[in-house]
Amino acid sequence: MILVAPSILSADFGNLTNEIKAICDAGCDLIHVDVMDGHFVPNMTIGPVVVTPVAKAATKPLDIHLMVEDNNFFIDLFASLKPMYISFHIESERHPHRVIQKLRALGIKPAIVLNPHTPPEAIEYLIEDLDMVLLMSVNPGFGGQKFISSVVEKAKKLKELINKRNPNCLIQVDGGVNDKNIHILKDAGVDVVVAGSYVFGNDNYSTAIKSLQV
Ligand SMILES: O=C(CO)[C@@H](O)[C@H](O)COP(=O)(O)O
Ligand SMILES: [Co+2]
Numbered sequence: 001m002i003l004v005a006p007s008i009l010s011a012d013f014g015n016l017t018n019e020i021k022a023i024c025d026a027g028c029d030l031i032h033v034d035v036m037d038g039h040f041v042p043n044m045t046i047g048p049v050v051v052t053p054v055a056k057a058a059t060k061p062l063d064i065h066l067m068v069e070d071n072n073f074f075i076d077l078f079a080s081l082k083p084m085y086i087s088f089h090i091e092s093e094r095h096p097h098r099v100i101q102k103l104r105a106l107g108i109k110p111a112i113v114l115n116p117h118t119p120p121e122a123i124e125y126l127i128e129d130l131d132m133v134l135l136m137s138v139n140p141g142f143g144g145q146k147f148i149s150s151v152v153e154k155a156k157k158l159k160e161l162i163n164k165r166n167p168n169c170l171i172q173v174d175g176g177v178n179d180k181n182i183h184i185l186k187d188a189g190v191d192v193v194v195a196g197s198y199v200f201g202n203d204n205y206s207t208a209i210k211s212l213q214v
Contacts (some may be wrong), residue, residue: 001213001214002182002185002186002190002191002192002193002212002213002214003029003030003191003192003193003213004028004029004030004192004193004195004199004209004212004213005028005029005030005031005032005063005172005192005193005194005195006023006028006031006032006194006195006196006199006200006205006209007032007033007034007065007143007174007194007195007196007199008020008031008032008033008034008054008196009034009045009143009196010143010144010196010197010199010200010201011023011200012200013050016050016053016054016057017053017054017056017057019200020054020057020058021057021059022205023060023199023205023209024057024058024059024060025206026205026206026208026209027206027209027210027213028060028199028205028209029060029192029213030060030061030062030063030084030085030192031054031058031060031061031062031063032063032065032174032194032196033046033051033054033062033063033064033065033083034065034067034143034196035047035051035064035065035066035067035068035074035078036067036068036140036141037067037068037069037070037074039068039069040067040068040069040089040091040092040140041067041140041141042141043141043142047077048077048078048081051064051078051081052081055081055082055083061083061084061085062081062082062083062084062085063083063084063085063087063194064078064083064085064086064087065087065113065134065174065194066086066087066088066089067089067092067113067140067141068088068092069092071088071092071093071099072099072102075088075099075102075103075106075108079106079108082107082108083108084108084109085108085109085110085111085131085132086103086108086109086110086111087110087111087112087113087132087134087172088111088112088113089112089113089114089115089140090112090113090114090118090122090123091114091115091118096112096123096126097126097129100112100126100129100130101129104129109131109132110129110130110131110132111130111131111132111133111134111172112126112130112133112134113133113134113135113136113140113174114133114134114135114136114154115136115139115140116136116137116138116139116148116150116151119154119157120133120154120157120158120161121161124161124165127161127162127165127166127169128165128166129166130166130169131168131169131170132169132170132171132172132191132192133158133162133169133170133171133172134172134173134174134194135151135154135155135158135171135172135173135174136148136151136174136175137149137151137173137174137175137176137177138174138175138176140175143196143197144196144197145175145176146176147175147176147177147178147181148175148176149181151173152184152185152188153188155171155173155185155188155189155190156188156189158171158189159171159188159189162189170191170192171189171190171191171192172190172191172192172193172194173185173190173192173193173194174193174194175194177193177194177195177198177212178195178198178212179198179208179211179212182211182212182214183214186214193212195208195212198212
């Protein structure tokens, strides 16, 4: 079954801890936390001052998605919150293997993110050291954007590389995911989806999450 990670970017930040409890009670699998620095992407979000109460309220593991220039700095900021995953963009990192080793040493599962234009071959020789690869199906920076459908073919290519190099590595897709595209993602071999506006825009979080757990 596909695992669902609601992106809290679309939550009501005036009522954040209750929103976190609500998605956990509604049966989500992970909590996706989008961290943006205003440099790597043209938007800024949250740091440890906000993510710490999120971690306290959460009964499901955190999945932190870094959209930042300085990955090491942000990993140091969030490591004490013991997220299950931290993902960082291949496009922002000169030494991705070193960052993977750092995450492993901290007991955090390493994941790498690919922007829509980046081919899966860019990380072929990192797959054996990764727990997850995140394919962006929108340009990173904002919630509520339209799904870029070329990610489906990319997921299939990535799945072939994963089968060859490390079958335990998961494929995650992030951006514009909803109940209309979930089945093509499942058929392409996707294991985890992030959904922000679809989950938080639904009156019933449980119904929305279940409709993606196919
Ligand atoms: O990383 C990002 C955006 O940069 C995502 O996690 C979005 O926040 C997903 O939102 P929706 O596209 O599902 O509304
Ligand atoms: Co994200």
